[in-house]
Amino acid sequence: MFEHIKQWLAQRRGGAIGDHDPGNLPTPKTVDDQSLSHCRLVVLDLETTGLNASKDEVIAIGAVAIEGGVIHLDDQFDLILRRPELDIRETVLIHGIGTEALTQGHETEDALLYLLEWMNGDPVLAYHSAFDQKFLEKTLRAQLGYTLPHVWMDVAELLPAFFPDSNTKGRGLDHWADFFRLDVSERHHAAADAMVTAELTLMALNKAQKIGVKTLKELAEKLHYQRRLKNMHRY
Amino acid sequence: MAAANQDTTRPQNTRAIMTFLREHSPFSSMDDTHLAHFAEHATLRFYADEDVVLSPEEGVVKRFYIVKQGRIRGERHNEKEDRAETTFEISQGECFPLAALIGERPTRTLHRASGDTFCLSIEQKAFITLFSESEPFRDFCLRGVSSLLDQVNQRIQSRAMASIGSSNSLDTPLERYALRNPIVCSPDLPVHKAVARMHENNVGSIIITDDNRHPTGIFTLRDLRTMIAEEKGPLDTPIRQVMTKDPCRLPATADAFEAAMLMAEHHFAHLCVVDDDDLLIGVVSERDLFSLQRVDLVNLARTIGTATHLRTLVSLRTDVSRLVDSMLAHGADSGQVVKIITTLNDVTVRRVLELNLKKSDPGIPFTWLTFGSEGRQEQTLLTDQDNGILFETPDGMTEDQVREKLLPFARKVNDELAECGFTLCKGNIMASNPKLCLSVAEWDDWFIRFIDASTPQNLVYSSIFLDMRAVFGPTESLHRLLERVLERIRKNALFQKMLAGNALQRKPPLTMFRNFRYLNEEKKHVLDLKRQGLAPFVESVRVFALANGVENANTLERMEQLSKKGVFDAKDANAWKEAYSLIQAIRMRAHQEMLDKGEDLTNYIDPDDLNPLDRRILRESFRQAQRLQQKLEVTYQL
Numbered sequence: 074m075f076e077h078i079k080q081w082l083a084q085r086r087g088g089a090i091g092d093h094d095p096g097n098l099p100t101p102k103t104v105d106d107q108s109l110s111h112c113r114l115v116v117l118d119l120e121t122t123g124l125n126a127s128k129d130e131v132i133a134i135g136a137v138a139i140e141g142g143v144i145h146l147d148d149q150f151d152l153i154l155r156r157p158e159l160d161i162r163e164t165v166l167i168h169g170i171g172t173e174a175l176t177q178g179h180e181t182e183d184a185l186l187y188l189l190e191w192m193n194g195d196p197v198l199a200y201h202s203a204f205d206q207k208f209l210e211k212t213l214r215a216q217l218g219y220t221l222p223h224v225w226m227d228v229a230e231l232l233p234a235f236f237p238d239s240n241t242k243g244r245g246l247d248h249w250a251d252f253f254r255l256d257v258s259e260r261h262h263a264a265a266d267a268m269v270t271a272e273l274t275l276m277a278l279n280k281a282q283k284i285g286v287k288t289l290k291e292l293a294e295k296l297h298y299q300r301r302l303k304n305m306h307r308y
Numbered sequence: 309m310a311a312a313n314q315d316t317t318r319p320q321n322t323r324a325i326m327t328f329l330r331e332h333s334p335f336s337s338m339d340d341t342h343l344a345h346f347a348e349h350a351t352l353r354f355y356a357d358e359d360v361v362l363s364p365e366e367g368v369v370k371r372f373y374i375v376k377q378g379r380i381r382g383e384r385h386n387e388k389e390d391r392a393e394t395t396f397e398i399s400q401g402e403c404f405p406l407a408a409l410i411g412e413r414p415t416r417t418l419h420r421a422s423g424d425t426f427c428l429s430i431e432q433k434a435f436i437t438l439f440s441e442s443e444p445f446r447d448f449c450l451r452g453v454s455s456l457l458d459q460v461n462q463r464i465q466s467r468a469m470a471s472i473g474s475s476n477s478l479d480t481p482l483e484r485y486a487l488r489n490p491i492v493c494s495p496d497l498p499v500h501k502a503v504a505r506m507h508e509n510n511v512g513s514i515i516i517t518d519d520n521r522h523p524t525g526i527f528t529l530r531d532l533r534t535m536i537a538e539e540k541g542p543l544d545t546p547i548r549q550v551m552t553k554d555p556c557r558l559p560a561t562a563d564a565f566e567a568a569m570l571m572a573e574h575h576f577a578h579l580c581v582v583d584d585d586d587l588l589i590g591v592v593s594e595r596d597l598f599s600l601q602r603v604d605l606v607n608l609a610r611t612i613g614t615a616t617h618l619r620t621l622v623s624l625r626t627d628v629s630r631l632v633d634s635m636l637a638h639g640a641d642s643g644q645v646v647k648i649i650t651t652l653n654d655v656t657v658r659r660v661l662e663l664n665l666k667k668s669d670p671g672i673p674f675t676w677l678t679f680g681s682e683g684r685q686e687q688t689l690l691t692d693q694d695n696g697i698l699f700e701t702p703d704g705m706t707e708d709q710v711r712e713k714l715l716p717f718a719r720k721v722n723d724e725l726a727e728c729g730f731t732l733c734k735g736n737i738m739a740s741n742p743k744l745c746l747s748v749a750e751w752d753d754w755f756i757r758f759i760d761a762s763t764p765q766n767l768v769y770s771s772i773f774l775d776m777r778a779v780f781g782p783t784e785s786l787h788r789l790l791e792r793v794l795e796r797i798r799k800n801a802l803f804q805k806m807l808a809g810n811a812l813q814r815k816p817p818l819t820m821f822r823n824f825r826y827l828n829e830e831k832k833h834v835l836d837l838k839r840q841g842l843a844p845f846v847e848s849v850r851v852f853a854l855a856n857g858v859e860n861a862n863t864l865e866r867m868e869q870l871s872k873k874g875v876f877d878a879k880d881a882n883a884w885k886e887a888y889s890l891i892q893a894i895r896m897r898a899h900q901e902m903l904d905k906g907e908d909l910t911n912y913i914d915p916d917d918l919n920p921l922d923r924r925i926l927r928e929s930f931r932q933a934q935r936l937q938q939k940l941e942v943t944y945q946l
Binding site: 253279 | 320321324325327347348349352354356359377
């Protein structure tokens with residue numbers, strides 16, 4: 074993956090938009106009969122300046138890909154955005170790419186284009202996904218005018234659906250990580266949080282496989298059912 | 309700066325994996341570029357409890373794995389009993405399957421997850437890259453896991469080794485030492501001629517043999533000095549009149565350690581080495597055993613054993629600690645070192661008794677008993693007194709009258725031992741306690757009550773009184789007492805079962821997840837190596853030993869005997885001996901470090917302070933303790 078980024082950066086330095094043809098970005102996939110043990114899923118986490126999607130901004134994006142039920146560390150995304158309007162420096166610091174990139178600086182627009190390309194239209198999972206979805210969609214719309222909807226799934230729903238009897242001490246990501254004794258290398262670092270979310274997702278997918286939930290569609294249905302059940306309990 | 313820069317250029321998750329790898333062997337000694345190569349090419353996989361990770365049916369192994377969290381169990385089918393057997397366990401930071409991957413063959417063992425488990429893994433291609441580019445990685449893969457124990461032993465030895473630099477190991481059989489052709493003479497040779505012969509050959513001793521080359525005596529330069537100083541006779545005296553008769557001897561197959569112990573106990577500097585027919589083969593001297601004078605066991609024992617003042621004994625204790633350092637450096641294992649400490653402690657106890665007898669002899673013969681760890685010959689530098697007295701009541705005296713004479717004497721000895729560094733026993737298990745200064749008949753009664761009317765309360769004392777030994781005085785009555793005790797225990801299945809239940813009270817400090825279980829909430833990161841680590845071994849082994857008539861009190865020797873008697877499987881016994889010794893070694897090293905820092909000695913350690921290798925060793929040793937306890941559970945159906 075790093076090779077790709079380097080190439081991409083090289084192209085950017087040449088001043089050209091390169092492969093990033095905003096009119097020809099990947100089309101998000103829909104919920105279908107994709108096999109969970111083969112399809113690619115993107116697990117994502119955003120760091121933002123605050124909780125209010127209408128005025129706060131995304132400052133970092135971390136994501137890992139699960140493919141074939143395995144996390145591939147050569148297929149990950151780890152960018153820190155410093156938006157011009159949020160920072161006196163007119164730069165986008167891109168971490169995990171190279172010292173050159175750090176000094177060069179890049180537009181948020183480019184980073185987002187790259188993210189879209191990397192996501193490849195695959196379903197996106199996040200912990201409390203509504204939050205990340207709102208921020209990412211807002212940012213994509215504002216910066217790129219991109220409005221195509223990705224499939225989003227909430228890992229915060231996924232876990233209780235497959236581990237209903239787990240006595241976590243709360244409903245946060247930390248609670249689940251603690252419950253399964255997972256290490257978070259650096260909490261509130263987008264990539265590290267994405268990693269632990271992905272690890273929890275692996276556990277849920279392992280369980281799904283065993284109880285016969287085999288496709289993305291079946292998984293979505295399970296979550297839908299879970300949501301209805303929860304709503305019913307409210308009354 | 310360069311390094312920091314380098315690091316920030318890598319994605320957080322890659323850095324996190326590198327950090328994890330660095331905590332484990334062999335990654336800890338690999339270059340960052342190689343660790344990065346691993347991290348960037350890794351996949352992370354999850355296995356739920358009981359999931360198959362690798363199986364022989366999958367064909368040639370194509371991936372290299374390291375456990376990031378959880379455990380992997382190796383499973384082999386036992387044909388005889390038609391059930392699955394665990395053959396090994398792989399825990400956090402450990403790699404698999406090395407042999408199969410390098411041999412390019414399928415694994416022979418089913419690998420199964422034990423609990424929720426995450427593994428990092430790289431494909432063969434990345435593995436080959438690392439294998440060819442990283443020397444530490446290649447070494448590790450080729451030597452396999454067996455090198456792990458070597459590494460620990462090397463580390464223990466290398467600590468003080470740096471300044472000594474000797475390759476002598478105390479395990480070496482005596483026959484491998486360059487035994488000098490012994491200088492011998494006949495008993496009738498005049499002393500001056502014998503000394504001339506010693507002088508010609510530049511040796512410090514001469515062995516006196518009979519016509520068949522059996523050693524009958526030894527004469528050393530020290531004897532010559534005494535002879536002249538004390539004017540024992542003219543120099544033309546036949547040597548048989550001044551020699552030390554019936555010299556100490558060992559077979560050639562005995563190892564250097566046994567020789568050193570014998571010398572330390574009797575304060576000799578020379579031993580005869582003989583063959584099976586007691587024919588003299590050679591002589592081994594203290595100097596031969598310890599090519600360097602820093603490890604001066606025999607001399608130290610002699611100095612302690614001949615000290616004329618308590619003050620001297622007290623000051624010699626620091627030498628004991630220095631000796632332990634050197635011993636570890638010379639490759640003595642922890643079993644040997646605890647025995648040495650015990651031997652030196654015995655010598656000290658004996659000397660304190662002798663000095664007090666000189667001053668005020670109570671006039672009644674007695675046997676000085678030691679209990680607990682000293683009874684088991686398992687003392688470390690941290691030790692308190694557990695002792696008692698056994699006496700034969702002289703005619704015309706009552707037991708209380710004897711006690712009246714012995715107790716003040718015992719009190720003095722207890723106090724003086726405390727000055728020498730043997731802490732007074734908080735539980736008053738000391739010879740000056742009237743309840744522990746008993747006649748043979750009283751001890752007998754005591755044990756009958758202890759065994760036949762046992763309560764959970766007094767079982768607490770089993771670890772003290774069932775590990776008993778005489779340090780001073782006649783041993784015959786103790787031997788007979790012990791025989792009766794063993795016989796009683798062997799016949800009393802209920803007592804055995806209670807002992808077994810008691811031995812299971814102390815669990816090895818591992819959680820279900822094979823993490824360390826700490827002492828308590830307050831001491832969050834503290835393990836008690838003695839109570840949590842060694843005690844499960846000592847107590848379980850005691851039950852088996854007593855139930856099977858093993859008289860020895862030493863835990864390692866008990867295991868050896870139990871293995872010989874077929875009570876323990878030989879392989880199990882070895883694993884348990886090894887595990888026990890390793891915990892003991894880690895404990896002793898901790899003691900030495902505390903001593904260096906001038907801290908009070910405790911048995912507490914924080915496993916986080918250990919290096920990853922020792923942590924792993926400790927975890928595996930605790931697992932062995934669990935296995936031993938399981939055997940106890942099965943045997944006594946608890």
